[in-house]
Amino acid sequence: MPKPIRYLLYVAVIVLLAYNSVYFKKLDEVKAGTAAFDAAAYAKDFWEKKLTPGLSKAVELGALTAQLKTEKDKAFEQHSHALGIGNIRYFLVKGQGIVTDVSENEVSVKLADTGESSGNVRIATEYIFGNAVRDASGQIDINAFTNSMDFNNVSAEINKLIRGKVVPPFKSEVKKGDRVAFHGAIELNREHLQLNNIEIIPVSLQIEKP
């Protein structure tokens, strides 16, 4: 095939691919179609109207770990939420226990023996990151968001609320030997299940006075 015709074919293919690959719009038209999203307001609203009322549905952590040991699939099916089909899934949990250690980054708690199972867990008090709380609730639908940045910003704002409102009053008072009650989110890997080092991202924390 002569070179000019070959190059012409290359150009035609590239133009065809490009034409079917991208489209152009005015940015202000796109922005107008999607009003500026206020992630902080959304997170606050979600916290007050959905997350806090939904805490009553949180599963008892001791009972959950007991079920995970005997009926793993059923436990994941009944109590976990996640986006997509990966092995990482999130649970909204609650529990009580005795504080065994207080460090800069976390508070270690020995769960109260509920008769079904007991164990040690860690309540994060410094590094509150990730999507555990947002996804564990199962009450935010990703399809309601026009772009993933907004969706991710909701998570960041929820974590900010935890860092700003939930952790400070607890962290300033908690000490070894205290009896605490908690609600929070945990992340478990369905394929590589580890139940001996569970970290809780707290949603509510109370120190129970004797």
Next chain:
Amino acid sequence: MPQDIHPIAGDKPAADRRPATADGQSLTLQSRFPIARFQSLIALFLLCLALSILSDKFLSFSNLWNVMRQISVNICISVGMTLIVLTAGIDLSVGSVLALCGAITAGLLKNGIEIPSQNLYIGFTVLGAILAGGLTGSALGAFNGWAITRFNVPPFVATLAMLTVARGLTMLWTGGFPISGLGDTFLFIGTGWFLGIPVPVWISIIVVALAVFLTEKTRIGRYIYAIGGNESASRLSGINVNKVKIIVYTIAGALAAVGGIMVTSRLDSAQPNAGISYELDSIAAVVIGGTSLSGGRGSILGTVQGAIIIGVLNNGLVLLNVSPFWQQVVKGLVILLAVIIDKSNGKGE
């Protein structure tokens, strides 16, 4: 460049290249026991037999298709890795490149590109996003090849650097968050079925067919074997070694991108930490498949067998509830065993 020169090992099928005695008799275990040629297949058969006895779930259709879907990604990456290893190179960056390409594809599809100074929004169709992801992988692969050939950097070091760079770029692009909700059309790539077979399996079949054609039927395929067999001799024979290496690394980058797009589609989410340690599974598949890490010997179909063995082994260990920590130990031992057997057969010289 001479058109008819196929120096060193490049003029014979890889499987036929073995040391021989003065009277032309091969000394290898393979020649004495032809069954050893099929060691990977035999190992796979025995593995499947053992797992089907030990777990009643192993032979279920849903599990086997699930295994095939998972293996498809490793096959794509490992095909690229095989081409590189055949040239006596290595690519440690495939896992990170996979993650970056998946993230770029997902990000462009979901968010497009905004250029406020021009009041312009560039949206991407599924085709456009996939092409962008593929081009990114190709470009990073080409950069690996260029760095290795232009500055004579050992492939291990150059691709180790790219591993970190690509992972960092993925974090920057995603902000450390997954990009999810990519639409049904895109999901079809990772979760769809065509003619009763999962789409990722079709993709891996096409990739393998093209790679077999490349290595067995084209001049560049022969050059790849030749460079791995003896780079200096290849250079003296007129082969543009640097060009071939850059092409090979570019192909490997593109295939990592294919893997990244498949993973992203399957999960409906581009994860910033996707693909971590994929390079190890990929190298394991190549080694178990009989490709010599010193280059020049091996085959794409051997790597496919290696990838299937790794995938079945992973699946079997999970089904048998083996601790993840022991799974790593077992996989490591299997790789070591494969290399030892390979050496004893004379292929790994």
